[in-house]
Amino acid sequence: MAQRIDVKDLNIYYGDFMAVQGVSMTIEPKSVTAFIGPSGCGKSTFLRTLNRMHEVIPGAHVEGSVELEGVDLYGPEVDPVAVRRTVGMVFQRPNPFPTMSIRENVLAGVKLNNKKISKTDADDLVERSLRGANLWNEVKDRLDRPGSGLSGGQQQRLCIARAIAVRPQVLLMDEPCSALDPISTLAIEDLIQELKKDYTIVIVTHNMQQAARVSDRTAFFNIAGTGKPGRLIEMNDTATIFSAPSEKATEDYVSGRFG
Amino acid sequence: MSAVTVGTSDETEQIRSLLTSGDKGRKRTDRIMTMLVYGAFGLAMLPLVSLLWTVVVNGASKFNPYFLSVTMRGVFGGMDAGGAYHAIIGTLVITLCASVLSVPIGLLTAVYLVEYGRGPLARAVTFFVDVMTGIPSIVAGLFAFALFTIFLGPGAKLGIIAAVALSVLMIPVVVRSCEEMLKLVPNELREASYALGVPKWLTIIKIVLRTSVAGLTTGILLAVARVIGETAPILITAGTTDSLNFNPFDDRMMSLPVYIYRQYAQGVATCRDGQLDCIPDINYMRAWAAALTLVLIVMLLNLAGRLVTRWFSPKLR
Numbered sequence: 001m002a003q004r005i006d007v008k009d010l011n012i013y014y015g016d017f018m019a020v021q022g023v024s025m026t027i028e029p030k031s032v033t034a035f036i037g038p039s040g041c042g043k044s045t046f047l048r049t050l051n052r053m054h055e056v057i058p059g060a061h062v063e064g065s066v067e068l069e070g071v072d073l074y075g076p077e078v079d080p081v082a083v084r085r086t087v088g089m090v091f092q093r094p095n096p097f098p099t100m101s102i103r104e105n106v107l108a109g110v111k112l113n114n115k116k117i118s119k120t121d122a123d124d125l126v127e128r129s130l131r132g133a134n135l136w137n138e139v140k141d142r143l144d145r146p147g148s149g150l151s152g153g154q155q156q157r158l159c160i161a162r163a164i165a166v167r168p169q170v171l172l173m174d175e176p177c178s179a180l181d182p183i184s185t186l187a188i189e190d191l192i193q194e195l196k197k198d199y200t201i202v203i204v205t206h207n208m209q210q211a212a213r214v215s216d217r218t219a220f221f222n223i224a225g226t227g228k229p230g231r232l233i234e235m236n237d238t239a240t241i242f243s244a245p246s247e248k249a250t251e252d253y254v255s256g257r258f259g
Numbered sequence: 260m261s262a263v264t265v266g267t268s269d270e271t272e273q274i275r276s277l278l279t280s281g282d283k284g285r286k287r288t289d290r291i292m293t294m295l296v297y298g299a300f301g302l303a304m305l306p307l308v309s310l311l312w313t314v315v316v317n318g319a320s321k322f323n324p325y326f327l328s329v330t331m332r333g334v335f336g337g338m339d340a341g342g343a344y345h346a347i348i349g350t351l352v353i354t355l356c357a358s359v360l361s362v363p364i365g366l367l368t369a370v371y372l373v374e375y376g377r378g379p380l381a382r383a384v385t386f387f388v389d390v391m392t393g394i395p396s397i398v399a400g401l402f403a404f405a406l407f408t409i410f411l412g413p414g415a416k417l418g419i420i421a422a423v424a425l426s427v428l429m430i431p432v433v434v435r436s437c438e439e440m441l442k443l444v445p446n447e448l449r450e451a452s453y454a455l456g457v458p459k460w461l462t463i464i465k466i467v468l469r470t471s472v473a474g475l476t477t478g479i480l481l482a483v484a485r486v487i488g489e490t491a492p493i494l495i496t497a498g499t500t501d502s503l504n505f506n507p508f509d510d511r512m513m514s515l516p517v518y519i520y521r522q523y524a525q526g527v528a529t530c531r532d533g534q535l536d537c538i539p540d541i542n543y544m545r546a547w548a549a550a551l552t553l554v555l556i557v558m559l560l561n562l563a564g565r566l567v568t569r570w571f572s573p574k575l576r
Contacts (some may be wrong), residue, residue, distance in 0.1 A: 056453055058377060085456030098573035099469050109455035112465050148573065159451070166455055228273040 003069045003169045003200060004029045005050060011229075012045055012054065012065035019045050021229035023064075025219060027170075032192060032201045034215035034238065035196070036208060036254070041223040043093075044174050050202065051087035051172060082169045085109075088168035092175040094155035096147035096162070103143040105158055106130060109166035124224040125165055133161035134191050146251025154185020160191065164199070171195060173203040177210065189214050208254055212242050220250045299304035311554070318551025320543040327552070331501035333397035337528030337537035340453065343549045345503040350556070353497065354487050356422030357429055362479055364426075365433025372434070373441040375464055385559040399427040400492025407496075416498035418507030421514070424492040429482045436478025440471045448494055471569040484557050490516035515553045517553050522546035 005027040012020040020042035027033045035043040048054040049062050049134060066073045073083050083210060097104045106126045111119050117125070126143065128134040135157040139150070147158050163171060173192075177185040186209045192201060192214050205211050211218050220236040245251045304414070326342040334341035368388070385400055403424035407415050444467050452462040468475070498511035499521055522545045530537035 051454065053450065053454060056450065066316065070331055081456050081458050083456075084454055089454035091447060091450065091454075093447060095445070095451045097448060097451070097470070099571075108452070109457070112455065116265060127277040140424060146573070162451075215293065 003009050005170065005200065005202075006065075006067040006070075007050075007159050008065045008067070010046070010049065010062060010237055011064065012042065012049055013057035013060065014057065014175075018229040021231055023232045025200060025235050026234060028195060028217065029200045030127060030198070031216040032196050032203060032214050034211035034218045035204045035229070036206075036211050036218060037221035037233075038223065039206075040226075040230070042219040043221050043232040045230070047172050047202060047204050048089075050084045050170070051089055053089060055080065063178060066100075085166055085171060086168055087170040088154070088163035088166060090159050090163050090174065090176050093179050094152055094159050094237070096150075096158050098146070098148045098178070100147060101144045102147045102150070102158060106161050106165050108162055128164050129165040130158075132164050132195070133157045134187060134194070135161055138211060153180045153187060156180060157182065157191065160188075160195075163197070168199065170200040170202065171225040172205045173201065175204050175206060178206060185210070212238060218242070220245070220247070220253060222249050222253070230238070283424075283477045298552045306340060308569040309574075314547065314550050314554055317544075317547035318549075321548035323549050326545075326548050330503050332503075334501070337530045337534070337539055337541050339536045339538050339541060340375040341545065343515065343518055343545070343552055345500065346513040346515045346549060347552060347556075348503060348505060349497070349512040350487060350514040350553070352505065352507050353425065353493065353512060354483060355420050355427035356419060357486060358479070358483060360422060361426035361433055361482070365430045365482070366437050366475070366479075368430075368434045369437035369441055370463060370468075372438050374459070375465070388431045388434045391427070392435065394427065396424075396428055396489050399422045400495045402427060403492065403496050412494035416496065417509065418497050418504070418510045418512035420498035421493040421512065422507060424496050425486040425489060428489065428492070429486050432485050433479055437475055438483060440474030440478055443474065444470050458480075469571075470573065473572040476564050476567045476571070480560055481559060487557060487560075488516055488553060490520055493517050494520065514555075515549050518547045519553070522549065 006079040007023055007025050010023045012017060023046060035047065036045050045054065050066060054060050054062065062074060068086065097108060103126050103205060104111065106129050107122055127136060130139065135154060147155065148160060177188050180188065189210065192203065193253065195201060203215065215238045217235065218238045220233045220241065221230050222233045223230045234241065234245055234250045241250060242254050245254065263359065327347065328344050329342035330345040331341045368384065372384060376384065398440050403420050406423065407420045448466050448470060449462055452466045493514045494517050497514065499517055500511040504510055504512050522542045525542045527539050530539055530543055
């Protein structure tokens, strides 16, 4: 199920502007990798290149390679749509489809692609995905209600259920808890621990305690100044990053001396 | 008591006077502006209410099932007969044809501008849409007339020519309003759909158009309402007739605005002495009744639009 990602010498551009420069890293399967760093350092931009969501923005492009189990996602024969089915994504703000019920939201990945699915298979998929996102017990009696009627935390878990319903190999999370209260955050963090049994998870967070709590490995990104590209400063086991980082900038950041 | 009292009584007094002494000038300005806003609203409502009232009062005398179900065939002079059935059918057929022509073109142009359009081509399209918005309706009529003269020779008068003339007027309105509605769809929904591995064209159809369908309907209905009352372009392209015609591809076609104009232009009918069923101002009465019919059709369209909006708009609970 879960697969490893190798990134080699990746430069990321918005038009002519280089946003992230020279990132090389390995993301291990069935583990949680956290990206930390100050705002604007390119964490989210880098995350979006891992499922080719970056190029949705006009003018955005990359140099270098992102390999999923040895296959370059940016190879000429690779279909970006297929990449996004393999590498799912959860966004910063919960974004359930407002015209759909909870059930339809979970099935969105199937239904929007015009795939036929039998009623029993659909029921099964809805229950499995919602259970996977720890939301089943809260919504099982109101599956036909609009998804936008749920609380923020429930909506975010609905979005996670929607993402895992297409059975991706990798799940990218872009600050999934930044719009949520502490209890919902806890629910999502617990969920991440569950999900890592089956998926490779990459999470961007501004919350260093969160990175320390949920991740196995942590990557620290930094930016030299406004207008300069962001860089990967250091990547290591989370415990090492937070206790004995090899770079001064990392130590300053995780100990709260800047950023 | 004294333990919870903060500051001396002197300071408390100061704070109290600071908090209670409202700014007199600000309150006065507030009152004046409120009055102005209500006054402007009343003034804007006045002509509208007066117009509706006049149409209803004047149109009611001849507005009845008989008027709605007969044509003007064999009606002459001051005869107390005749109706607008052929004009109602003509208006509906011509407007329907115009909508069939312009809604797909307008909607697809709007989709292009919002979802695909970049660079000089999109700017050119936007520019020409803006220019088209300002085309006088009679010019659109002449354009359609000239266009069909090429194919059918001079003097051809058909419902479809009027529909083409109306769609020239309708397309820019549809593009503009649909463009605004599509822009309102949050980008996050598009991204959410892409992230599920949904291709762009399916995202547009199933997320963007589906989410904005209520607004699109309203925009299209506004465009319909904009052209349904056009007179001049229909007069020179579909002509006038007293008989019923369902076929926009054959022969002349009457429409309600042209009907109103014709009835009004005929003026007071001359009645011979002793003619019993002769009403001198029957033509004006018919014109008003047709005006009422037209207003009711537009209202019904709006009502239908409201229903569509209610059915399709995103629900919260």
